[in-house]
Amino acid sequence: MVVACFYYDFASREAQTPTNMLGSLLKQLLSGLGEIPAEIVEKFRDQKKAIGGRRLQLPDIVKMWVSVTSSQRTFICIDALDECVPSHRLEVLGALGQILRGSPNTRIFITGRSHIRGAVERELGGRAASVLIVSREDDIVTYLRARLGKDTTPEAMDSFLENDIMKSIPEEISEM
Amino acid sequence: MSRAFTDNINSFNGSNNLFFISTDEEPKILAWLSPLEPQVRHQDICEQRVESVGNWLLETKEFKDWYNGSENDGSDHAALFCYGEPGVGKSYIWYERLQAGN
Numbered sequence: 001m002v003v004a005c006f007y008y009d010f011a012s013r014e015a016q017t018p019t020n021m022l023g024s025l026l027k028q029l030l031s032g033l034g035e036i037p038a039e040i041v042e043k044f045r046d047q048k049k050a051i052g053g054r055r056l057q058l059p060d061i062v063k064m065w066v067s068v069t070s071s072q073r074t075f076i077c078i079d080a081l082d083e084c085v086p087s088h089r090l091e092v093l094g095a096l097g098q099i100l101r102g103s104p105n106t107r108i109f110i111t112g113r114s115h116i117r118g119a120v121e122r123e124l125g126g127r128a129a130s131v132l133i134v135s136r137e138d139d140i141v142t143y144l145r146a147r148l149g150k151d152t153t154p155e156a157m158d159s160f161l162e163n164d165i166m167k168s169i170p171e172e173i174s175e176m
Numbered sequence: 177m178s179r180a181f182t183d184n185i186n187s188f189n190g191s192n193n194l195f196f197i198s199t200d201e202e203p204k205i206l207a208w209l210s211p212l213e214p215q216v217r218h219q220d221i222c223e224q225r226v227e228s229v230g231n232w233l234l235e236t237k238e239f240k241d242w243y244n245g246s247e248n249d250g251s252d253h254a255a256l257f258c259y260g261e262p263g264v265g266k267s268y269i270w271y272e273r274l275q276a277g278n
Contacts, residue, residue, distance in 0.1 A: 005218055007217040007218065007267075009217070015211075015212065016212065019210075020210050020211060020212050021210075021212070022210075023209040023210030023212070024209075024210040024212040024213075026209050026210070027206050027209045027210050030206070030209075031206075036197065036202060036205055036206075040205065040209075041197055041201075041205065044201075044204075044205045044208055047208075053208075056208065056209065061209075079217075079266070079267050080266075080267065096255070100254045100255065104254075106254065107242060107243070107245075107254050107255070107256075108254060108255040108256070109242075109255075109256050109258070110255065110256070110257045110258070111257075111258045111259070111266040111267060112257070112258075112259055112266070113259060113260070113261065113262065114259045114260065114261070116259075117257060117259050120255075120257045121257070124255050127252070127253060127254045127255050128253060128255035128256065128257050129238045129241065129242055129253035129255070129256055129257070130238070130256075130257045130258075130259060131233065131236060131238045131239065131256065131257070131258050131259075132259060132260055133233075133258045133259065133260035133264050133265065133266050134260060134264055135263075135264045135265055136232065139229045139230060139232075139265070142226060142228060142229050143226045143229050146226040146227070147226075
């Protein structure tokens, strides 16, 4: 099993073009396999013959992905898809939809804010299930205990302060 | 291809042919695929996450169907979209799932 991840970041939106993004996933897939398939080497050598080289296009990447994953279970994880340029988002979702149609071994995990849900479900042609993520009180308590356990100045903590933290922070967050 | 038979090569089987690529060609091919190296954020998330937080997602029907595949009932969801407001932990919850899968 190979996992390829991509993190969208608003501050890097210019560099995170659809080809760069899908190319990055393919690059991770090849690193996970530990080898570069012959057809990709050939494609690379062919494009070098063009003047100044030829940039990779989205359909090329989709084709390579489908071919490489024909015998390889693969997970794509995309974080913060809402931070992507809107026009890029549609292109990327279109390419992911093609990947899903061509590659039964690929599964995709996406996180993002609620407002892109319609686009995700539409562009992936009904292949996406959606789950609402909320912060849960038991998770917050677990997290706080872990962080307090790493306190670098535990001498400044007494049981009163600790109880106050463990009570007020989960309360405040569940009111959000 | 004169350098292809030196020690400084990787060899592998292509579909039909045996291909040789030199060790300096491999990084060029990878850079051609994409100039991006997004792994810094991945490391941050691995370091900051807390064990077991977000495990409830594993128990949802949506997650199980997505992870295991549900081709039999004709509603295969090959994609899972986890959505929510800023700051609820979306970026961390998915890392949890990768660990579970590995």
